[in-house]
Amino acid sequence: MMKLSEVPKRVKNFPQGRAYKRLRKILFGMKFTDGLFYKVSVYALLISLSYIYLYPVLYMVTGSFMTMEDIIDVAVQWIPSSLNFVNYQIVFSEIGYFSTLFDAVYLAIVPAISATVSAALVGYGFAKFDFPFKKLLFILMIMTFIVPPQITMLPMFRMFSQYNLLGSIRAFVYPAILSNGLNAAIFILIFFQFFRMVPKSLIESAELDGANAFTIFIRIIIPLAVPSIIIVFLFSFVWYYNETYLSGLYLRGSDLLSLPLRIDQYISNFTSIYPEGSPARERMQAVKLAGNVLTLLPLLTLYFFTQRYFVESIDRTGITGE
């Protein structure tokens, strides 16, 4: 039998014991960052942060399947009692989803292409040529990013109404083709950084072969810049698709509406008919969510297939220092 006096000695020795050391090594590792404790906390943090990011999306998707009973029922929080597509049917039939989607894509894709083409030209001009006041012009170009649209929208609104551009896609295409559309400064910057890295010898040797600057740009530079072109186009597309502030202003009252605005309009028309708290209005919540899901679905699909380009984009802006 063990003597009582031995017990304290053991406890005292425990911290130096082999088991403790092994446990410490598992928990905290050789240098803390390779220990179990550290890893668990990293994953715990990542997962809880992911939950915060995904919460609205989950809310939207599950809510869009709910029936009127589910919305009122307090017991139903996340999982709808049945998978029903009634809300989606309403959106499809009342809003004319496909024709509106077509309009929305058209409204985004044409300015996005224009912006990409002109940003490539301008970015190349800034990157590979020297001309007077280049630094000043470059600073002015970057500065356009911080000028909020509220400053310029009054005169632009007047200008567009004078030239009958309101309610037409041209109100977006013209600024885009002249490199002054949505976030144009960022796109020029992306191309600028990329073209700066194209070796000068490549251009010079083409010059010696007798190619002029424009031929070089089309034949040599553009094929090299395909990844940058995809990045700029994707960002431009997404931003134009999501843009509601200026399009709400310029396309006010016209048939051409972006998808978010169209659904917004339908819902505000609908809710104005029914009084506050009526069951039909409650049901609208779910319809709205279905509408939002359908608004975002094209973008989510696009993102799913092209996320590599979005993620790589930052490296190409060169703001992290090359």
Next chain:
Amino acid sequence: MNLKAKLFHNRLINMHHDHVILFNRLRIQITHKRRSSVIGLSFISLWIVGYLIFALYPIAYSFYLSLFKVRLDGGAIDLTFEGFNNFAAAFLYDPYFVEILIEYVLEMLLNVPITIVFALLIAMLINQPIKGKAIFRTIFFLPVIITTGPVIRELMNQGATTLPSIESYGIIDLIITNLNQAIADPLQALFDTILLVLWFTGIQILIFLAGLQKIDKEIYEASMIDGAGPWESFWKITLPQIMPLITVIVIYTTVSMSVFSLNEVIIYIQNVMLGESTVGTLTTGYGYSAALAWIYFTVMVLIILLFVGLLSIRRRSRV
């Protein structure tokens, strides 16, 4: 061929292989440098034209309008010079504007640092040797794709942008009862919109991540041998290396939050412009809203300068 000859050999321009004659008088030698600057300028000419039409002219014109009382008569525009009365009126007679402007400033002072801290935290977490890096990156970048005005507004209206768990802690009540109203209000707004704030971190995370990946691993190893823990190497290695990025991110975050279409100041400016809001008997409409937009812009620039100033002070004291 004939067209080309007419285009390049006429009274205005006469091009030879080594010189150009302008207006039959001015002889300009074509040097390599001049040639390249002409080509360069023609590449950026699209932007120059666009800048003049869609940036410089609207900026100048909106400042001009802000000095006037503007009345629209059909297509004609009727201007009455007001000097800086519009600007004065915004501060003196428009309590609502002043209120939302102050709210905006406080929100920016809180939200921008929080965005940066969270973006850096998430970027550092993803930068660890973890499994499923790509999945997490996809999730955290998702907001960039789906942050659109109406969708966010809808989620806000339905309460999907506040985390239920935060409200149930009762932190907010505690803050409101114990603190000054001026501090409590933005704090409460912060808790209400924490999700929205986090949703502005997509691009920032990518910027930090790219920056973190460029830091030489050997520096960390060397510091570890010298006995530095993760905490010390964060403050002494990571932070100084990504300091320049923080400046970029501060500017980007402030601008993108300020121009987001659900910003109250922005909505108010638009309403004033379209004549949907009236400020008593004040001059509303184009002139007044232009003045408001300029005040808003100035405040935004001041906030950016404040942040950048603070960052540079920190950096200098460190050296």
